[in-house]
Amino acid sequence: MRTLEDLFAGIGLSYEIVEPSPGRASIIARIPGSDNSAPSLGLFGHLDVVPVEAEGWTQDPFGGEIIDGWVWGRGAIDMLGLTASFAVVTRELAERGIPLKGDLVFGGVADEENGSAWGVDWLTSNRWDLVRADSVLTESGGVPVGPGRRRTLGVGEKGGAGRTLRVIGRPAHGSRPWGSQNAIVLAAEAVRRISAYRGPVTISPEWADYVDALGLAGSLRDALLDPLRIDDALPDLGDEAGVAHATTHDTFAPTVVRAGQKQNVIPGEAEVTIDIRVLPGTAPQTVDELLYEAIGDLREHVQIVGDRFGEPTVSPAQTPLTGIIDRTFRERGQGGGILPILHTGGTDARFFRRRGVPAYGFGLFSDVWKPGEFRGLFHGHDERIDIASLGLTASATWDVATRYLADVS
Ligand SMILES: [Zn+2]
Missing domain, CATH: 3.30.70.360 (Alpha-Beta Plaits)
Structure with missing residues (x-):
């Protein structure tokens, strides 16, 4: 939380921290767009991680060490890598004063690994004024699949x-x-x-x-x-x-x-x-x-x-937003476009979808990844991410946010 506060300090970005239960704090920032009627975009990443069994790791799970181009540590994949990319893009958009028509909303949220009762479930029920958005990106996607290297996009x-x-x-x-x-x-x-x-x-x-x-x-x-x-x-x-x-x-x-x-x-x-x-x-x-x-x-x-x-949830696979994501994946990922998938586990996307807000599992990973390896690192030993994928994810988030929220006037 302090890391995000430091990141957002001194650039005129307004944010609010809410803590409905002790130790379950979320930070929500909003960059207002110029046009009230333009669609807004939410970037929501959870801040919590699951525990580790340290003896199973070959590196310090909380060291955040960079070794040969990879960042090691609990949360690298699930999902601090994506949350950090969302935060960096939010800061850059605010600091550079990039003109946007619709609002950009950033949420660094608590409690996802515990069912989100004090995180997005609570926020969407009690503070919709704070987190409201017309579409949302959250975990997780962007993993290359098969010879065509299409990138997963979580649609349900x-x-x-x-x-x-x-x-x-x-x-x-x-x-x-x-x-x-x-x-x-x-x-x-x-x-x-x-x-x-x-x-x-x-x-x-x-x-x-x-x-x-x-x-x-x-x-x-x-x-x-x-x-x-x-x-x-x-x-x-x-x-x-x-x-x-x-x-x-x-x-x-x-x-x-x-x-x-x-x-x-x-x-x-x-x-x-x-x-x-x-x-x-x-x-x-x-x-x-x-x-x-x-x-x-x-x-x-x-x-x-x-x-x-808990009802299953699905968002439409073909919308203006997914069209922009598809184009971005083709350009940045140098491979095929989106591959809409159904997540087998739960994410914060479901709480937005239940409010009628399309939400997508996002990210963009480099060609070294295979879906099985990627899934294996969730809650597993030796969780890590390559810096190339962090760069791709941040670049893709930038492209999607600026294109979707573009001030064309
Ligand atoms: Zn997660």
């Missing part, structure tokens, strides 16, 4: 649902397991069935476009576009398989298990928390239906608890 993301399975058995003495109804054993079988479950497949236009961009051999390509064959083709897809599965299925990941209290007591109850991510088009009631189908005849032992359902 899956919704998040959560359920807890309450598994009911019968308590008994630990010395006589045969024939018992051990809730741990029942829960283990429920988890096995859920992870083996092959649910419905959705081949979205974004997925079909992504498969084309990968430039795969004909038979694998065809299988990845066929709902009946995609599951069997996934193992042939290497490090793209996980995202291929998540982009075409509602997913169910058991993430927390609780059962048992004492070594000599067979537990009568167990709880399993399931992280569920749903595709656009999946209805809230479908979540429980799919879970029941997955566990089959175990349902007499299982209650599904909870009804949380």
Whole structure:
């Protein structure tokens, strides 16, 4: 926060810091445009990062060291590299007094890694006056895909649902397991069935476009576009398989298990928390239906608890703004234009989209990157970014902001 305040000091840029919960501060700056009716653009980057397991790193995760053209440290990819690029462009636009018709809004925001309750969720609900914008760029995109080097642009993301399975058995003495109804054993079988479950497949236009961009051999390509064959083709897809599965299925990941209290007591109850991510088009009631189908005849032992359902969100892939981004990617990225993708995880974009504001996952990465490596660094060890990509991202942000907000008068 102090870094951003120092960056924005002394150039006549007005900003406000809001801290709705202690330690969850966001900074919002606005460069007013000359024309009230011109569309405004928001650049929103989160400031928080996830913890590290330092022993897994080969460099100091908080050292910010530059080694052979790469900046190492937690947040380099997720997402301080992009937030810093947004901040630098905001400062340059303000300091140089570049004439803009629409407002430029910069947000360095808190709490994204914790569900955004005190970040963009709070800001868009309570301080719309501060953060309002007609379109928004946030994390993340710009990764080259396949031989054509098209660059990803996040146009949507899956919704998040959560359920807890309450598994009911019968308590008994630990010395006589045969024939018992051990809730741990029942829960283990429920988890096995859920992870083996092959649910419905959705081949979205974004997925079909992504498969084309990968430039795969004909038979694998065809299988990845066929709902009946995609599951069997996934193992042939290497490090793209996980995202291929998540982009075409509602997913169910058991993430927390609780059962048992004492070594000599067979537990009568167990709880399993399931992280569920749903595709656009999946209805809230479908979540429980799919879970029941997955566990089959175990349902007499299982209650599904909870009804949380965060709607999936999608912004239009073809707008004046995405047209400008496409042109910018072609010029700066020296490759193909935009490749609209659906993010499988959550970003702050969803809170803007829910207010009807198109929001896009942005960035521009150099040709050394591959999508699998890029995804692997999110929340992983040895997070790092090349300086070339930081330069490309800042340049592309500059181009998009000045073109979209251009004062043509
Ligand atoms: Zn992030």
